[in-house]
Amino acid sequence: MIQNKQEIIQLLLKYLEEQNHDKIQEFLEKYQPADIAEILKDMDAAERGKIFKLLDKGAAALVLDMLDIGTITSLLETLGPQYIAEILNEMSSDDAADLLGHFPEELRNTLLGLMQAEDAGEVQGLLEYDIESAGGIMTTEYVAIPKDITAGKAIEILRKTAPDAETIYYVYVVDSQNRLVGVISLRELIVADPDTLIEDIMHKKVISVSVDMDQEEVAEVVSKYDFLAVPVVDHDNRLVGIITVDDVIDVIYDEASEDIFRLGGSTELVDDYVGTRISRALKSRLPWLSVTMLEGIIAGQVLRGLENELRAVVALAFFIPLLTGMGGNVGTQSATVTVRGLATGDIDENNVLSVIFRELLTGVLLGIINGILVGSIAWVWQKNAVLGFIVGLAMVGNMTIAALMGALVPLTFKKVGIDPAVASAPFITASIDITGLLIYSTLARLFIGFLL
Incomplete structure (x- = not known):
């Protein structure tokens, strides 16, 4: 800068x-x-x-x-x-x-x-x-040589075509039908005997990507193999272009920005925030806010069912913001970790159950620790051990469910083919508010006789 x-x-x-x-x-x-x-x-x-x-x-x-x-x-x-x-x-x-x-x-x-x-x-x-x-991010400006020519002839071709190519770190080898059959580095080509045939010195195990592969998957391939460029082929394995590492970096940046926006419940243009029209900002944010509002109304109905208990024991209301806030935070943390793991490939079909169990156990332990703490505070503050027990137990249940939902929602979205990042913070938080209030109201009804 x-x-x-x-x-x-x-x-x-x-x-x-x-x-x-x-x-x-x-x-x-x-x-x-x-x-x-x-x-x-x-x-x-x-x-x-x-x-x-x-x-x-x-x-x-x-x-x-x-x-x-x-x-x-x-x-x-x-x-x-x-x-x-x-x-x-x-x-x-x-x-x-x-x-x-x-x-x-x-x-x-x-x-x-x-x-x-x-x-x-x-x-x-x-x-x-x-x-x-x-196909959308590849370039057609690459260097390809026939497999049946010599290294010396290949260097002559490079001298003519290289100025128009985006990169010549890798030289791709094709057959008479332009099918990708090998690859050779520029260094290997230079040090090779000029009379050696290309097909005798090329690498035949070529990593390539399909022209219709998602750009995020392409980025994963380049990252996994540390490529400076990766060839793009059609369904007949014909070479149609290459994707260079600078384009992959742009993809990683764009995808990360998109995921952050979606986790926040927005899908606005990230390239030019200042130039984004207000109408576009409204269009991208209103749907998620509408979902949150609807879930808020449902949460209000749940609270309405707690009306008699709240009227009888006003202190029950003191801890509602704490319970919903803590649950929302745990859910968002769990969702963020899960979405990140899915994006990087750390989470796949082989370890889904262990991920769910890990988040569930984390939620239980967080709930126990915070439940004991907040329950003790409620007991000392209101001088009511039963109230402390209800608040503490509700905290354990709320944080456990929150951690579980934070992991399950992105995993479910991924399974049905929806971008896991759509499992945004507003959606998770509002859903957890409802379940948290249900747990709290159920416990309050069960133990109301001991509170009076």
């Missing part, structure tokens, strides 16, 4: 006012594309457009890839679709497809029509895939 960003912006504005464009270009050459993008985000639209246009198109493409959608939309309005299309021509096909995928269809088609035919064709092909699949 740039420490003196405002000073840099003021200096650029000064050069801009003086129309000293050479000085601006010279100044920006010292900074990385990510730093330039950070500077541009904090500038006014007109000034941002003028500075951006002074970048050479190669640098502008790298900067554009670092900007959020709100800032890119501003540049579109300032510089026009034709200029942005020229920059898109300089971007790698997967980055251009990712960017265009965020635009409305009409604008996307306009930009594609203004791009060079070859580049537009590659990008259009990528846009056909689901945006969250392997």
Whole structure:
């Protein structure tokens, strides 16, 4: 992150006012594309457009890839679709497809029509895939060589094709039908005897991903095998692209942000929070709040059933917020740990029962410890041992059920094919409020005769 960003912006504005464009270009050459993008985000639209246009198109493409959608939309309005299309021509096909995928269809088609035919064709092909699949994040700019050529011939091919490839750390080997049959590292290729056939030195056990594999699963594959890139194949094992580690990092960031939002009961755009419309914020938050409100009404009905007991022993009401609050916290903790375990692959079909038992046991132990503590406080405070017993026992039951629900709900969602992160904190907390109040009201009815 740039420490003196405002000073840099003021200096650029000064050069801009003086129309000293050479000085601006010279100044920006010292900074990385990510730093330039950070500077541009904090500038006014007109000034941002003028500075951006002074970048050479190669640098502008790298900067554009670092900007959020709100800032890119501003540049579109300032510089026009034709200029942005020229920059898109300089971007790698997967980055251009990712960017265009965020635009409305009409604008996307306009930009594609203004791009060079070859580049537009590659990008259009990528846009056909689901945006969250392997096909949606792969690039078609890779290096592949036939299996029946020599190492020397392969290096000649690399010299011609490598400048257009996104990465050449791995060289993929295909047969005459473009089916993936092997892989060889650049280092192995360089040190090999020039007359050696590629099929004699290539690695035949190739890890690949299917074009329709979910991007989160792709990230798990790359993480498991420590790849810098992974090949993407179609259903006939034909090589169609590669996914590089920088795209996988973006996936991990996006998926983590999405899970955090869903755990909080929201599904808003995370790339550009400031630019998110209020209508979108309302649309993403209201459904979960409606669920919470409905469950709150049900909890109110449960409390209504406790009306006579509360009227007879007012002290019962003192501990309701504590019981529901503690239960909600335990449930949220359990859900967070479970969702995280499912996301990282630490929890699978082989250890589901042990995970459920672990969370159940944790809930019981937490309930006993806190139950003894809060029960003792209730006894001393209200000078009523039975009240202390009811509150303590309710705490044990509430925290046990909360921990169990926190684990079971995400696991159930995963089993039926729903994103476990949808088991959000509002949903878990509100559900636990109902069960906690049911436990408390049942105990109060059972022991009301001893409280009076």
